[in-house]
Amino acid sequence: MTTHAAGPKNAPDLQWRDRKRYLWLLGLVPPTAIFLATALVWGGNQLGLNALTPAVWWIGPLLIYVLVPSLDLFVGPDGENPPEELVEKLENDRYYRYCTYLYLPFQFATLVWACYLWSADDLSWLGIDGGLGIASKVGLALSVGVVAGIGINTAHELGHKKVDFERTLSKIALTQSFYGHFFIEHNRGHHVRVATPEDPASARFGESFWAFLPRTVVGSARSAWRLERARLDRLGSSPWTLRNDVLSAWLMSVALFGILVAVFGIGIAPFLLIQAVFGFGLLETVNYLEHYGLLRRKTASGRYERCNPAHSWNSDHLVTNIFLYHLQRHSDHHANPTRRYQTLRSMDVSPNLPAGYATMLTLAYFPPLWRKVMDHRVLAHYGGDISRVNIQPSKRDAIMARYGNAGTAPTAEGS
Template sequence: MSSAEVVPESPVSEWRDKKRYWWTLGMLVPGAMIIVLGLVWGLNQIGLTSVTHVLWWAGPILVYILIPLIDIFLGPDGENPPEEWMERLDNDKYYRYILYAYIPLQYITFFMAMYLITASDLGWLGFDGGLGVIDKIGLAISISFVGGIGINTAHELGHKKENLERWLSKITLAQTFYGHFYVEHNRGHHVRVATPEDPASSRLGESFWAFWPRTVWGSLKSSWHLEKTRFERMGKSPWSIKNDVLNAWLMSVVLFGSTIAIFGTEVIPYLILQTILGFSLLEVVNYLEHYGLVRQKTASGRYERCSPQHSWNSDHICTNVFLYHLQRHSDHHAYPTRRYQILRSWDGAPNLPSGYASMMVLAYFPPLWRRVMDKRVLAHYNGDITRANIHPRKREKYLAQYGATASHNS
């Protein structure tokens, strides 16, 4: 199967990446919180203090409202770089520096938020005292989006071979205390993707709320098992600083311990809130990426090789830019080390009806999600529901509902 063919508007030798400078918008999420400070100050100066309460909720407003609306307006992308440009794009360090720049912005925002949450006097911002509880919750939720999207930055860096990028991946994961993702995603999920054994592949009929505890606990257990097995093969104890689960968690311990030492224990509930919501943002993306899709077993009893048919894609340009082409998920699974700027849109891969940002909102409401997605899973398997990855507790229900169709098409 080949990627979607796109005829360049100009000769290959003159081709240019039209998104080259748009990629910097990925830094808008952490940058937005810095912009919010300026807006809050300005509104307080002209007496519009009541309006500032909304601005502390900038994270969910941007991700759940503004980006989906822009996706609808701009529509899909679909352009692939010519093959002759792949190596040149891959070696262009400009694209790496964009990822690197996210990390200092992420932690500037994090510490800024911790200060604002615990400060008792914000007169310089135009407040009489500190922030109210609702404002603090909004701010904590907003920085959870910075940490959650930071996991996607860590995802991109963690797949690379350079030690610097792998360590930067772990540093980025520290805010959400999800360092074990570095191990589980690369050596667990990419091996078991779209199979019942993968905790990060959601099943047909499984709601996001049922998927969440299964994937969170399952991924944690799997990451420890993978590292424990690796050390056992070397004849060593896994209780070592070289254990990639432990050294990643240690970064979070240092970060959280330093934050509490600097800002006091008042910050603890907000730290916990932003942590849980941050890694939950990753898990809702995991939920929609492989929903109901499964690799079939071959005659040997092994699963078939992962192909574009085993990932839900979306090529809406706005979310693509914000998530570094994460939506071109089929190409990512086919070529995990391929850098984001050269990921391709594939013909024949199953596609979501909208961008990831819109679909995340839908996933929070299971009846709506099933109404939109179940029929797409069924259509993907040409009416044969038995070929889907069905949630065990819902299997009889789905077979009863679609069994006649399945028998007819099998």
């Protein structure tokens, strides 16, 4: 999109062009990667590289843990926001919507193709004797899980919109990961309670990712059920009805998995489970790093202050921005939840992660490294005042003993 934007007062008009306009199509790389892997395996076997080709099925983890972080480091930050006066025009440009819509057919084509590969006893046309080995099947399951995880992010973008068609697509995208309750909990739970101790999706200072994961998975499901039950109570209805969006979402996943098992056999069931768990695990890893340690203050009335850009960790690395539809511009998303991804802005007032989300994913898996990189940044964000931090309750005494009398904050560059 190339258009004219008014410059500052007394300045000439400026021509602004969305340099990422066609880069958004790269978001289709993950849901098409399995088809690329299939072609690479066939080609490698034709060249006699049979011993190497099983590793190709691990293309998904390679993409998110190696390729994207490396490209983030090489390409660097994005650093470009759309002019405010062009936001409405960008919002109404349907091209950007189609970029997200297209993810879904490739997402489910990948899932069906993987089910065939998991179940096939004869893959001689690929140059494979018999079917895939267990290592190849697990690698394929994790690669499909990457598609499911990014599919949740696509559902996140669509689910915030007011268009019924997009909200329906959001629910469909979540069926693969068996995480349909996210549609309810994220919109009506997380966005209300973000950066508070009551939010299961906001990580606490001193809480490792491995402690956060079961808390957020169980807590988010419970919260979604409570929200729907309360809504249905107001309508005078039992929660045990298809009008319960949580129940209907879970039944959609049961139906999808049931159809796939009926067509391809019970042998695919373990791999369907692996891809679903890995998929929603990626989502929850991102949740962990988005609000770690951040806390909204309570006002005199006992209510939490309004969520503002200081309550989300941002990153503006270009490559991850492209693959996650500007999810890294998280502060603007919380300030304007219905704003479409192409118009989200990077805000200087937001606390910033030292690297892109793709890099921080790996760091989150190693708690000592995470604490070394992130804890001093949380403290610096609050001027060294540990009382303003969202602290893990089980570690409160130890954390207060260590940081409670810190008169000054370490700098963001310190260790």
